[in-house]
Amino acid sequence: MNPATALADSPPLRALRQLFSAADQPHLLLVGGSVRDLLLGRSAADTDLLTDLPGERLRQLGFSLVQGKTTAPIWFRYLPPFGAIEISPLPQLDQASVTADLARRDFTINALALDLTGQLIDPLTGRQDLACRLLRPCSANSFSADPLRLFRALRFAAAGWQLHRDCGRAARLHDWQQALQPIAVERFSRELVKALATPHPERFFLLMLQFNLGRHWLPQLWRFDRIPAGPPENHPEGSLLRHAVLVLRRCAGTHSDPLWRFCAFFHDLGKLATPATDLPRHTGHHQAGVSLAHHLVRQLRLPRRWGQALAAISQLHSAFNRWPQLTADARLQLAHQALKADVTALLPAIALADKPDSALPADWPRALQCAQLSLLELGISPDQLAQQAPAARASWIAQQRLHWFTRG
Template identity: 35%
Template sequence: MKLYKVGGSIRDRFLNRAIHDTDYVVIGTDEKCFLAGFPSARPVGKKKAVYILDGNEYTLSHSKNIEEDLGSRDLTINALAEDDEGRIFSHPQSFEDIKNKILRPVNQKNFFDDPLRVFRAARFAAEFPDFYISDELTGIMKKTSEKGILSSITAERVGMEVLKAFAAPVPSRFLKLLFSTDSLNPWLEEIVNFPQIPAGPKPYHNGSLLEHTYNVMDRLAGDKLLVWMGFCHDLGKSLTDEKILPHHYGHEKTGVQLAERIGQRLRLPKAFIKAGKTASLWHMKAGTYGDLRPGTRVDMLTSLLKDELFEEVFKLSAADKQNDYFVIAKKDMETILKVKLPEEFRDLGEKSASKIRELRCQAISGSKGT
């Protein structure tokens, strides 16, 4: 049994990047023998024998040797390994591509064998924004999509790549590469028509819905939940009747259903599904918060307080509208939370809810009434 460090930890060392995870490949053994040597290892793989041990991932390879294993990987920059003596093994192109900052596939067959590599490649494009995407990579991604095998990937694996990409420095690059290689269907089919849809009427918007979504996502880079909200906030515009373009009346509500549909399809955590729906529903009002009536403000703040997404929605709004009403909204939130329901109106169901809403509206409007 031979153990090798592989992939990202080796690559990032040569790129002088911080190393967050260390993965291992195990060659020359089976699961029974591996567990005999590492009884505390916990299985996590379904199709492959993959284990977690001390926070690190160990994959049992069927390859005869490490060279054969490296030949089965996705990108040349990831086809690196190190044994316990510190010896480095690599694909012939690995170090040249690391030096020249090129994303290049190891070979076509590997993408056909595991089409998730289409999404992994797009994720690496977002993680390494200064790397050039080779023609070989775009060509293989297109061929993989054309074979109609992207639908064979398990939802959880695609969802995991989406979230990793949305945590990257330039998340829009993930979508850009999927767009350019016709790799959106079936997982992100709702945004296929984004390039043909105007983001909105001038002077508020000048480009397409796709360009606008890219910009919002990149302004929110660094927080994958916020980037996901940026991705979801204008989904409803994809359903706008062509007759009313470039306007998008009511897209906030229609987008809620789409955000939920995509989140569930990708098996994303419930917190992300809720955040996507909330982003669609409230982003417009957050962007015009200063002009809202007290009742609308109270309803909005109450809803965001319940969803625990108050600050996130206003950060999204600032990235979307370039209007930042967070300070004003925070003051209103502090005001309504101080309002107490009089004893005589408690435990009266809808009447209690109506009264507390009335009192909160009066409080933020400066009314002296009770």
């Protein structure tokens, strides 16, 4: 089958031909990541188009004009099965205008356009780079036009793409600190979260360090490499950075949730608070990590839930790794804290990645079950509770819960 015919028969192009009239179709091009994903055989979350249709026609089709403060205006509509449809207007949809628009994009694999008959427009040989999984900037000005593209490159590297030498050259030969300063941290954090979902999320952090990018957004990362993870007999890997990378790799091998991977990398954040005179030991780092976790998440403008989860993991993971040495009462308290923080699955996942030679405690499920039992399920009647002094009731209930847990 002719390649153009195969693309024309693809579900996205068929759907676009149904959405737009025959008269409108020659004035539209599918572009950017939408074309990249189509060529890779992946479904795209959004649909990006170029057009020279007049605004009035786009309004008739149900699109609304969105004027960004720092971005070019687009026409927007949310419509299943396309998701968000974003249409960028051009004065003319001729070869020169389209080529110029594609050349202003970040990477050649995104500098692709496709008309609705399946004809590919590829002035920068992006399809060849796509086949080689090579990330090559569209021009010498790609990163200076938007320095955040540097982090997009790191994210693609974490997904297994090879960085073209021009990416490394641009990252090394310029000091990007000043150019990155005006960019909102939320844009960096979006790239970070996407990188955490890739097959090799640790590469994002390591490349940040290698190219000295983003220190003002994530200064904690630069301290990780200067602090020992712990005494050499416990942490032969050496630095806190190497330990964090190992734990992240282990977690990423079994769990795909970006939040879980974030907690894996930063689970020992509290060790940054250890006085230099106490190193290599980190007494009390689990408690110090609580405030540092909330601070980090606020600093990166991540969801509040991420701060709650990381704070709980920072505080509890060391105790979980000492489960065999904990008393029954301490095990119940740990289960109660995990339930309260909603990390009952996350906590053992991080702890086992932190201590890979251990196994999930056999009585962890029972501890969770016991910590959630109601008074009725514990066999405590209202009369029995009333017989206890008000100040002693909580302690008495805890004793009944402990008895239930230990009776087997």
